[in-house]
Amino acid sequence: MTVRVVVGGALCHEGRLLAARRSAPPELAGRWELPGGKAEPGESVPEALVRELREELGVETEPLERIPGEWPLKPGLVLHVWTARLLSGVPAPLEDHDELRWLGPEELESVDWLDQDRPAVAEAGRRLRADGRGARPDGCGGGDDEGGDGGGGA
Numbered sequence: 001m002t003v004r005v006v007v008g009g010a011l012c013h014e015g016r017l018l019a020a021r022r023s024a025p026p027e028l029a030g031r032w033e034l035p036g037g038k039a040e041p042g043e044s045v046p047e048a049l050v051r052e053l054r055e056e057l058g059v060e061t062e063p064l065e066r067i068p069g070e071w072p073l074k075p076g077l078v079l080h081v082w083t084a085r086l087l088s089g090v091p092a093p094l095e096d097h098d099e100l101r102w103l104g105p106e107e108l109e110s111v112d113w114l115d116q117d118r119p120a121v122a123e124a125g126r127r128l129r130a131d132g133r134g135a136r137p138d139g140c141g142g143g144d145d146e147g148g149d150g151g152g153g154a
Contacts, residue, residue: 001076007049008034008081008117010124011061011091012140015131016102017124018091019111020056023098032111034081034120035097049082056096059089064140067123071116081120083127083140105129 011018011034020035022028035056039048046063053061064083071079091100103110105128113121127140 003078004076005039005045005048006037006073006077006079007039007045007052008036008079008120009049009053009061009063010034010067010081010083010120010140011053011057011059011086012083012124012128012131013086013102015128016104017108017121017128017140018057019101019103019113020093020097021099021101021111022096022114023093024096028114030112031114032101033114033117034124036081038077045080046082049084053084056094057089057091057100058094059091060087061085062087067120069119069123071119073116079116079120081117081124083124 018035019032021030021032035053036049037052037056039045049063050061053059061084064085067081067083073079093100101111105125108121108125124140
């Protein structure tokens with residue numbers, strides 16, 4: 001069976017992570033996720049993230065790095081999450097969502113995340129806390145840091 005990647009965006013800006021509340025399908029409505037969607041055939045996962053965030057939120061973004069791990073969604077679909085930086089625009093719930101919230105690291109548990117997003121949200125929160133100590137104010141710790149501590153790089 002061919003596995004198709006669904007990419008989620010840990011979109012960070014000014015020390016906060018964007019959460020999107022699902023409006024559809026009915027079994028997911030009202031729960032929160034990292035926005036994103038399916039990579040199309042021939043499209044890289046970072047390209048899919050940029051396209052999906054443009055379609056769903058009306059913003060331009062820059063993918064930074066993949067959060068380690070992958071999470072099965074249903075047979076044939078697996079979730080990969082990438083950190084991303086907001087380049088331009090103000091996120092709006094254009095497709096599949098009815099509300100957006102920017103959450104600081106201490107607020108991440110204030111919404112009911114989809115189960116498969118929880119590990120990546122926890123890692124994004126860890127990176128945001130590290131960024132709050134001066135490493136990277138706009139990107140969930142993406143970029144040059146290979147040590148995994150969210151610091152380093154410039």
